[in-house]
Structure formats: structure tokens, C-alpha cells
Amino acid sequence: MAKVAFIGLGRMGNGMAGRYLDSGFTVAVWNRSKAKADDLIARGARWARSPADAADGADAVVTMVADDAASRAVWLGKDGAAGTAKAGTLAIECSTVSYGHALDLARELRGRGLVYIDSPVAGLPDAAASGKLTLLVGAEPADLVRARPYLTPLSTIIRHFGAVGTGTVYKLINNLMGAIQIAGIAEGLAIAEQAGLDMRLVLEAVETGVAASPQVIRHSKRMVARNFSGATFTAALRHKDAVYAVALAESLLSDAPLMGRAAVHAYDKAKAYAPDDDEGKMIEIVSRPKGAAT
Numbered sequence: 001m002a003k004v005a006f007i008g009l010g011r012m013g014n015g016m017a018g019r020y021l022d023s024g025f026t027v028a029v030w031n032r033s034k035a036k037a038d039d040l041i042a043r044g045a046r047w048a049r050s051p052a053d054a055a056d057g058a059d060a061v062v063t064m065v066a067d068d069a070a071s072r073a074v075w076l077g078k079d080g081a082a083g084t085a086k087a088g089t090l091a092i093e094c095s096t097v098s099y100g101h102a103l104d105l106a107r108e109l110r111g112r113g114l115v116y117i118d119s120p121v122a123g124l125p126d127a128a129a130s131g132k133l134t135l136l137v138g139a140e141p142a143d144l145v146r147a148r149p150y151l152t153p154l155s156t157i158i159r160h161f162g163a164v165g166t167g168t169v170y171k172l173i174n175n176l177m178g179a180i181q182i183a184g185i186a187e188g189l190a191i192a193e194q195a196g197l198d199m200r201l202v203l204e205a206v207e208t209g210v211a212a213s214p215q216v217i218r219h220s221k222r223m224v225a226r227n228f229s230g231a232t233f234t235a236a237l238r239h240k241d242a243v244y245a246v247a248l249a250e251s252l253l254s255d256a257p258l259m260g261r262a263a264v265h266a267y268d269k270a271k272a273y274a275p276d277d278d279e280g281k282m283i284e285i286v287s288r289p290k291g292a293a294t
Contacts, residue, residue: 004059005062005081006029006054008031011231012128014036014129017040028047029041029054051080062094066237071093087114096171099169118165119167121133128154133155137160139160141160171241178215180263181215182282183282186219222280230278239264242263
């Protein structure tokens with residue numbers, strides 16, 4: 001029976017690890033907080049003392065952590081997974097990291113005999129738990145063939161963009177466009193509210209108009225209702241992704257990425273206001289009327 005080490009059990013990672021259990025894999029799990037693993041342990045997962053312990057004897061190590069620093073720590077830090085993973089082990093990074101980090105990590109892990117694939121995901125926690133994520137993959141073709149049995153439990157769609165790093169490039173593009181859209185709809189709805197428009201009619205127009213997108217439709221209703229329960233993506237994480245994306249844009253584009261920088265600025269404020277709350281709270285930041293006390 002194939003063995004998977006799954007590292008990082010946040011909103012997305014818990015459901016993803018559960019998919020491996022549902023699919024009959026032997027699963028070892030690690031997270032900074034053991035409490036987030038309790039349900040998986042009850043379903044048959046082995047609790048690992050460290051990323052290194054999780055990776056020991058694994059056929060694939062899958063990570064889903066917050067950022068570059070967390071990724072570096074669980075792979076290459078003290079008790080990191082790379083220290084015990086055997087040669088030929090699949091190293092599948094599902095986290096949203098910077099492009100530079102993806103390339104550096106690939107080089108380091110390949111040097112240790114591991115097979116690195118970047119596979120950030122698109123989808124919400126319910127999709128993670130039901131195996132309906134879209135995977136945005138950067139890998140050598142032969143490596144992707146080897147990895148497919150470990151990717152299919154997570155996904156309904158695998159988009160192979162090319163060599164290692166290309167999946168991360170597209171994920172950063174995707175999340176930057178999301179940041180721009182969410183900041184834009186918050187500003188637009190705030191203008192409508194302060195101008196006294198019928199917000200029921202505004203929502204109807206938004207959802208059926210040319211500016212509609214899945215992001216806009218999902219967030220506009222929640223923003224107008226000020227319903228931020230069950231956060232699926234936080235302001236701090238969106239800010240991190242936008243910063244990584246703008247850094248990539250600045251390395252590739254001759255003109256300044258104005259929209260990206262505007263999104264980073266907006267999420268600077270959102271992160272300061274409510275870093276671990278739902279990113280839809282952007283509406284509360286921009287909806288203060290002109291002349292109101294600070």
C-alpha cells in the first residue's frame with residue numbers, strides 16, 4: 001500500500017489529507033498544532049513527531065503550508081522532510097509560494113535525490129475535502145506520470161503548465177487577479193452604498209453584468225450582507241500571494257504592475273485590520289463615508 005506523508009493541516013490541508021485516507025493510502029500527518037490532526041488520526045492516520053518522521057519511508061511527501069518560510073522549514077529545516085525522505089520520493093509542494101522559492105526548493109530537493117513537483121491548488125476547502133480541486137502543476141512529463149496516482153485523489157482537473165515552477169507562476173497570476181477583483185468589488189459596492197443605491201438591485205446587476213466572475217459573485221453577496229462567517233481565505237494569505245505575484249511581475253514586465261501594486265496596498269490595510277479574518281472584510285475598510293472620523 002502506497003505511503004503518503006502529508007504536512008500542513010490548515011483549512012485546505014486537512015481535507016486533502018483526508019482524501020488520501022479515503023483513497024486507501026497509508027498516511028502519516030504532521031502539523032504545528034496536533035489538535036488539527038485529531039480527526040485524521042481517528043480515521044487511521046499516523047501522527048508524526050516531525051516532518052522528518054512523517055517522510056520516513058514515504059513514497060510521496062505532500063506539503064500545504066502558508067508561505068516560503070514555512071515551506072523551507074518543513075522541507076529543509078531541523079527535522080525537515082528532506083532529511084529522511086528516501087531517494088526517488090515524490091516531493092509535491094501544494095503550497096502557494098514565490099516563484100523563486102519554488103525553483104530554489106526544486107534545485108535543493110533534486111540534489112538530494114527527490115522528485116520535485118510544484119502543484120498549487122485552486123478551489124475552496126469543500127473542494128479539498130471532496131477531491132474536486134484543480135491542480136496547477138509544474139513538472140517534467142515523466143515525473144507527472146509518476147505523480148498522477150498521488151494527485152488524482154485530490155483533483156478533478158490537473159493542468160500541466162510545463163516545467164517545474166510554471167504551476168506556481170499560474171497560481172500567483174490567479175491569486176493576484178483575485179485580489180484585484182475582490183478589492184475592486186469592495187470599492188464598487190461601497191460607492192453604491194454611500195450613494196444610496198438599492199443594494200438588492202446592485203447585486204442583481206453585478207451578478208448578471210459584464211464584470212461578473214466567480215470571485216465577484218461569491219464575495220459581493222457576503223460583503224453586502226456583512227456575512228464573514230466561515231472564512232475560506234484570509235486577508236493575510238491574500239496579501240502574501242499578491243506580494244509574491246507583484247515581485248514576479250516586476251521581474252518580467254517592463255511597465256510597472258500598477259494594478260498589482262494597488263491590490264497589495266489594499267491588502268496591506270486589510271491585513272492590518274483583520275489579518276486572520278475573511279478577506280471579504282475589505283468592504284468594511286473602504287465603506288467609511290467621506291469626512292468620517294478616523
